[in-house]
Amino acid sequence: MDGADVQLHQRARAVAVAASVLGAAAALVPFGLVLRTTRIDRGVSVSLASALGVWGAALVACWLAVAAMALSRMPLRTRGVAASLIAGAAPVLALWRAGAFAEAYAKQAGELSRVSLGPGFWLTAAAAYVAVFAATAWLEAGPLRATVSYAPFAGIAAVLASGAVSGIGIAREYANNADAFVRQLAVHLGYVGASVAVGLVFGIALGLTAARRPSAEPLVFGVLNVLQVVPTLAFIGLLYPVLTGLSRSVELFAALGVRGVGWAPVVVVLSAYAVYPIARNTHAALASIDPATVDAATGIGMGALRRFAMVEAPLATPVVLAGLRVALVQSTAGAIIAGLVGGGGLGTFVFLGASETASDLMLLGVVPIVGLALLFDRGLSAIEGALSPWKEPA
């Protein structure tokens, strides 16, 4: 272990303590859970600590324990595993007991009443993320670290699956909208898939063109940059008269359901946005290949095709994938707009919830969007890493 490691471990202490303070504060702030008599009632807020009774005290105790471990002289491995497991347990505990609290509250306040997760809960989750991030710095990279990093997610999944939280607002919204949820999730993923597919085809083609013909580069990136800058809503607005006109004049488009609003403008706009990151990364990847490598490949007798397949493409792939990752995250978040212009998708719940000020319904749309985006981000990062063993590990 060298000096840099020691420094890293020391710094993680500070971060873990800060996370504990944040976590304890999150348990004590007076808006941990929101109690409503109906789903759109503004409701009253209570702190997690007071709502969860003895378990609330346990929650605060978790954070004290994490802080104490962070400052202790425990061996790195034990400290890392214990602190990240305890910190990760905090939101799981909070969620589980909030479920029980919600059931009790429903008995007392009636079937229409709701208990929603408030900022205090989300802060608890954020504090846990930070604490686990810090505590895992005490562990060496490897299966143990991966396991404790993802254990909290497994815990949350277990609590959700157990049905213990079915009384909480977002779960009630899900129960009321289960069919629509599955349908809109599929629509949302459809938007992501379609736009990213278009982005890949055009992005790679344009990136290659710009790399091969430098004279084309300003034009390609000039146009893509303009597309990138145009505001989503204005973009859809510009397409509105165009697509309306097309569907009126061309039978086929009308039959396909192309209209000024609906799925068509959403796919066009998301696709246009998805091209840029992929094109940019394709171009940058090819431009950053050492000319000596290309020269050597040609010099030892590779033809243009073979050189591309054996040398340039493998070197560029991880960078192109990074562009794909950006496009995926962007499209997953961006497809929310479909809910505003009659295109369905998870945004439907968000905008419906917004119009009714029903936070739980909004969350039913937002939480899966964020979850999907994180999943894509982490998944593709892992693939990029696996595809480039020759690089310095990040």
Add this chain to the structure above:
Amino acid sequence: MRGREDTRRVVARWTGIAALAGATVWMTLDARGFERVLRALAPNESAWLYPTKPLSALVLEQVWLATAASVLALALGSALGTLALTGFGVAFRDLVLSVGSLAQTVPTVALMALLVPLTGYGPEPVVIALTLYGVLPIALNVIAGIEGVPPEVRDAAAGIGMGRAQRLLRVEIPLAMPVILGGVKNVVVVNVSAATLGAVVAAGGLGMPILAGFHDYNDAFILEGALPAIALALLADRLLTVRPRWDRG
């Protein structure tokens, strides 16, 4: 050669900026003239200008929302970035980098909508959401810019006897400027664009006529909001696309 090329680029850049600025100002101030254009573009409508508010007010709202959020994000973001590079704050550098890449997963408009129960309708949720959204990119670029200063330059600065503060102000920040400005540009442009979505939470701005247009199937209202929104976003992008003289060529 170089000189002529440079001049051409400068002329092209400022022509573009002048055209975009001119178009925005004209659309905003000459309501009748703009109405005639909208009438020509959408001849079948019966009304061409969004009746609730004049365009000038909408443009001002849009600019105000974007400016407020950008200034706040810039202040908080550069403070966060600088903290993460100095003293005690260094402990949080990796965390900032890690969270920075996650922040983009939350759609801006969702954040605005979720804030409504806390803040009520109006400009507040928009400014807060856009500020939160902009802080991390600014901080990331400050960190990347300053860490990107070549170590030999740092050494040389120390070697000729500059103190820590002097080094930061005279050498590191100026050299980091292109990267920092790149981040500022992205954040400002995103804010100018995303302010359009403020209409969803009744914050005003150019999204209002667009949404009204969708609602009433009125092409003219849509274009009345979309055209200035696009011009503003492009204008912000062009204005902030700058490279310091030493980095050109």
Add this chain to the structure above:
Amino acid sequence: MIEIVGLTKTYGDRRAVDGLDLTIPTGELTVLLGPSGAGKTTVLRCINRLVEPTSGSILVDGVDIATLDPVALRRSMGYVIQNVGLFPDMTVRENVAAVPRMLGWDRRRIAARVDEMLEMVGLDPERYGDAYPRQLSGGEAQRVGVARALAADPPILLMDEPFGAVDPLTRERLQREMRHLQAKLRKTVVFVTHDIDEAVLLADRIALMRDGRLEQHDTPEALWRRPANDFVSRFFGENLGLRVIIRHCLADVTLKPLPHDAGGLPRVDAGVSLKEALAELVGRRARALLVMRDGRPAGVFDFDVLVESLSREDGRARA
């Protein structure tokens, strides 16, 4: 044999190579030497058709290479460049295997050949085979570059300042190894450098270039004794003689007979070059050295012996 006839390459109105005639004999190492910008790299890249000449032709074993498929041509020549150009995403083994793989060799043959090549350039296949280029030092990377160039046993080897980017100590070691390798393999090597010492040490013949033209083409000894013009003598400077004696070793010169009281003289091995022997005389402030061959005294070396040997033939003796 590589015959370059009337080779000219222009970029715009700049003549990078200007009517060059040069014959490179089979089995010899020919150095293209000259100041930066002389056109050396351009000539080299014309030989494997990475650059197409503006006019003139190049014949390899009597065949005009313009009539050959450039890709096939390049596979018949090894190519080593200063920046190495290893494929960063391939392991050392995969890099060395690149050409044999393209030539469709079977797996076993490739694997055996790769290990053989790595050992030949002094890299332990066990230790380095699975490393990626970024894990290598400059010298190691350059060895892999040489191994890759030689893997398919091409009769011709083109090298462009291959040791230009490594530190002086490593460079010297690589040069020495290159000399031994060439003594063993006897490839037709075209070696570009601007380093006079490197050229003198490695070359059978040096082709000295300036502004795209050939100034003189001869052995280093001949360049020293009979420079063709002012540029040649200025380019090599006063002390070319001092440099040339690195090519000859004590075993090749006629030593003085052993005196009776040789016991007190400093000893040197007969395998040492005249240059090192001279350094030894100066370093020890001695008048004479006792030359040992196979552990036994073989004669005495002193300044007279050196002068005597220099007035003899041009012929170059190899270590």
